[in-house]
Structures are given as C-alpha cells and as structure tokens.
Amino acid sequence: MAEEEPTDRRSKALRTESRVRGMMLGLGIGDTLGAARGNLPPSGVLRAGVSTQLACFTAEGVIRAMVRASHKGICHPPGVVLHAYCRWAALQGIEVQRMRRRWGSSMGEGEWPDGWLAGVPVLAERRGSAPATVAALSRIETPHDEIATASRGCHALTRSLPIAVVGIGWAQQAGDFAGLTHGDSAARSATAQAAVLLHHCLTSTPPDDDHTGRSDRAVRQALEAGAATLGDLDERVTDDARRRLLAAMQHAAGQPAQAAVLARLAPDATAPSALLGGIYTAAWFPGRAQLRDALDFAAGAPDGDSVACVTGALLGAVHGFEALPLDLVSRHELAWVLDTLARDMLSETTDSPSGSEYVRGWDPHWWDGYPGW
Numbered sequence: 001m002a003e004e005e006p007t008d009r010r011s012k013a014l015r016t017e018s019r020v021r022g023m024m025l026g027l028g029i030g031d032t033l034g035a036a037r038g039n040l041p042p043s044g045v046l047r048a049g050v051s052t053q054l055a056c057f058t059a060e061g062v063i064r065a066m067v068r069a070s071h072k073g074i075c076h077p078p079g080v081v082l083h084a085y086c087r088w089a090a091l092q093g094i095e096v097q098r099m100r101r102r103w104g105s106s107m108g109e110g111e112w113p114d115g116w117l118a119g120v121p122v123l124a125e126r127r128g129s130a131p132a133t134v135a136a137l138s139r140i141e142t143p144h145d146e147i148a149t150a151s152r153g154c155h156a157l158t159r160s161l162p163i164a165v166v167g168i169g170w171a172q173q174a175g176d177f178a179g180l181t182h183g184d185s186a187a188r189s190a191t192a193q194a195a196v197l198l199h200h201c202l203t204s205t206p207p208d209d210d211h212t213g214r215s216d217r218a219v220r221q222a223l224e225a226g227a228a229t230l231g232d233l234d235e236r237v238t239d240d241a242r243r244r245l246l247a248a249m250q251h252a253a254g255q256p257a258q259a260a261v262l263a264r265l266a267p268d269a270t271a272p273s274a275l276l277g278g279i280y281t282a283a284w285f286p287g288r289a290q291l292r293d294a295l296d297f298a299a300g301a302p303d304g305d306s307v308a309c310v311t312g313a314l315l316g317a318v319h320g321f322e323a324l325p326l327d328l329v330s331r332h333e334l335a336w337v338l339d340t341l342a343r344d345m346l347s348e349t350t351d352s353p354s355g356s357e358y359v360r361g362w363d364p365h366w367w368d369g370y371p372g373w
Contacts (some may be wrong), residue, residue: 002054012173018320019202021166024059024342025335026316027309029159029328030295033310038299040328048334050128051309054159056216056334058177060117060370061342063348068372070356077170079144082180087113089137091124102140116369117341122333128305129156136181144180152184154174155304157191157271162196165345170203172194172233173306177266178271189241190271192233194310197279200226200285201317219286223249223279241272248276251285262301269303277301278310288323291315295325344370 031049033040041047061084065077065192081105081151090099104112117123132151137149156178165176174195175188182188204222228246230237248265255261266277277298285294294315298308316324321339347353354370355361 001145015206015320017343018322019206019317020346021342022316022319022321022324023165023198023202023313024162024338025321025324026312026328027158028312028334028338029324029332030298030308030310030312031158031172031305032297032332033328034299036299037304038296045105045333046328046331048122048127048332049305049309050130050156051155051305052241052334052338053088053123053127054085054130054133054355055157055162056117056123057088057306059157059345060084060115061162063344063370064190064372066166066348067354067367067370070352070354071372073357078176078180079113081177082144083373085133085137085180086140087115087118088123089134091118092126094134095138095140095355098166098236099136113369117337120337133181136257148179148181148183150184151182152187152270152272153182154269154271154274155302156182156187157194157274158306158309160191160195161198161310162172162341162345164195164202166349168199171199182271185240187271193230193237193241193245194275196229197223197226197314199316200341201314204318216286219315220283222318223283245278245279248280249283252280257284257297259300261296262307266303266307266336269323273303274306274310277307278314281307281311282314289320291319291323292325296334
C-alpha cells in the first residue's frame with residue numbers, strides 16, 4: 001500500500017478538525033435555536049443554553065482526564081468529568097461552600113475552580129435549569145456512586161455528546177458519564193447510543209469523498225453504520241430501544257417530515273426523546289444545504305432545545321463547521337469557547353501538548369489550562 005502523502009495527511013487532519021468543530025458548534029446553536037422555538041431575535045448576541053454550558057465542561061473534563069492519564073498513568077475519567085461539573089456548579093453559585101470543601105482542600109494554596117474555562121464569564125450566568133444534575137451535585141460529599149438521581153432527563157445525553165470525539169471506546173462508555181447524576185437505565189442507554197452514533201458521524205466517509213455526489217447519503221450511512229454496532233455496547237440496549245431507534249430512521253426514509261411524528265418520537269424532555277428526535281430530524285434533513293431547515297424543524301419538538309442540540313451535533317459532525325449557519329455561529333456567545341474546546345480535544349487526543357510523566361511537552365501552559373485532576 002502506498003504511503004499517504006503529506007498533503008493528504010494534512011487534508012485529512014483539517015477535515016477531521018472541521019467536523020469536530022462542527023459538532024461542538026452545532027450542538028450549541030441547536031440548543032439556542034431550540035430554546036427559542038426557532039424564533040431568534042434578528043440581531044444581537046445569542047444566549048447559550050444550559051446543555052451547552054455543561055457540554056463545555058464535559059469537553060474540558062475529558063481533556064483533563066487524558067492529561068491526568070498521560071502524567072499519572074492512572075485515571076477514572078468519569079470522576080474527572082464529575083469534578084468538571086462541580087466547577088460549573090460553583091461558578092453558578094450552587095452549593096459553593098460544599099464544593100469548596102470537597103475540592104478546594106486538594107488545591108492547597110491554589111485557587112479553585114481552576115483551569116481556563118472557569119474564567120469564562122458566561123459560564124457563571126444562569127442559562128436554564130438542570131434539576132437532576134444540580135440535585136446530584138448537591139450530594140457531592142457522599143460517595144460518587146450514591147449521588148445519582150433516578151432521572152432520565154435529557155441533560156444526561158446532551159451534555160455528554162463531546163465524549164464521542166475521543167474514540168469509540170469512550171463513546172461506548174458514555175452511559176457511565178450520564179450515570180454520574182442520572183441513574184435511570186434508559187437515560188444511560190440513550191446517552192451511550194447517541195455517543196456511538198455521533199462518533200460514526202465524525203468518522204464516516206465525508207460527503208466530498210462520496211462519489212455519488214450526494215451529501216445526504218453520508219448522514220444516513222453514518223447513522224446506519226452506528227446503529228449496526230450498538231450490540232457492542234456495554235450499556236444494555238433493550239430490543240425495544242433498538243426497535244424505536246430503527247423506527248425513527250425508517251420514518252425519515254418513508255414519509256415527509258411531520259411535526260406529529262416528531263412529537264410522538266420525542267414527546268418530552270428525556271434522554272430517549274432527545275436521541276430519537278435528533279435521529280429522526282437529522283435523517284430526514286441530511287443534506288448540507290438543509291441544515292438550517294433541520295434545526296428549525298427540531299426546534300418545534302415538545303422539548304425543542306434538546307432535540308435541536310442533538311440534531312445540530314449530528315449534522316455538524318458530518319458536514320463540518322463550514323456548513324453551519326454563519327449568522328448564528330457568529331452571534332453565539334460561546335462560539336469561541338466551543339471552537340477552542342473542539343480544537344483542544346483533538347490536540348490532546350493526537351499530540352498531548354503537555355507531554356507525559358516521562359516526555360516533556362511542547363506547550364508549557366497546557367497543564368495550567370487543563371490541570372490533570
């Protein structure tokens with residue numbers, strides 16, 4: 001087999017970066033558009049939703065978990081991501097003293113919350129409620145495996161979407177990250193399914209390489225390939241859950257997009273609804289030029305922000321950030337943060353800028369931005 005040319009490697013790297021950026025920015029603008037039910041103000045800054053805030057801390061926690069593993073040789077990634085959610089809670093003014101007792105003592109004389117993300121002002125502003133997450137974090141001083149609520153709420157899934165970037169192994173374990181705060185088995189299962197499907201969207205044959213010339217096929221093929229691997233999930237996927245997922249995809253292939261079908265597939269603000277509604281919408285509006293139409297349609301779901309969040313992530317992952325509506329991305333208050341986290345997840349995955357226990361890194365500031373704990 002001929003060795004890959006440098007220009008080909010560079011092109012592939014840029015394409016991968018575009019798709020990861022598209023996924024992160026897509027979930028953010030989807031969350032915002034859905035919360036507004038599609039009726040955004042004609043000008044001014046677009047406010048981020050709470051799913052987007054939490055997804056930022058998931059991405060940051062994932063990077064810090066990888067940094068820890070490189071430097072310490074041992075890491076429990078869900079525990080590091082739980083710490084990230086606690087930093088979000090502290091910034092929000094939620095159980096601040098309890099959070100400081102739990103984490104601040106480990107810092108010695110250092111400042112907590114730490115890391116660059118804690119310095120973003122928007123992340124300290126309330127952008128909606130996440131009751132199950134807050135309820136679980138409020139019990140942070142109890143053992144980690146005892147804090148989860150019985151909720152199957154959508155935030156378990158929407159906040160976990162960035163996990164898909166790191167690899168299929170992480171995606172398959174996404175239910176463990178959801179289970180930090182949401183103990184319901186259907187929420188954990190839906191989260192793992194969403195992460196696996198999203199990983200396939202990120203790594204599928206891109207539309208430009210599809211010799212049929214039809215970008216819509218790339219989305220459907222990625223979803224079908226992901227669905228075929230769901231049997232490999234450690235998180236149990238029931239026959240009923242698999243049937244409902246396949247039915248959502250078949251509905252998109254067999255009839256015009258219908259609000260009534262979307263409402264039936266995604267009737268509430270739960271993780272399974274976010275998954276099925278996002279899959280239905282992305283499969284029915286798969287083309288690059290249809291992305292805004294897809295987000296507008298998803299925003300009409302009973303819980304439009306979660307469905308549009310998943311839709312934006314899926315389509316952004318296939319088509320790349322260039323396909324996202326420029327007027328929305330340029331106005332979004334967390335666009336730069338989402339874009340930076342996307343790039344940094346890739347950097348840590350492929351290059352480990354802070355080095356490791358035995359190898360000196362090339363970025364002396366990386367550990368300060370992403371402390372490995």
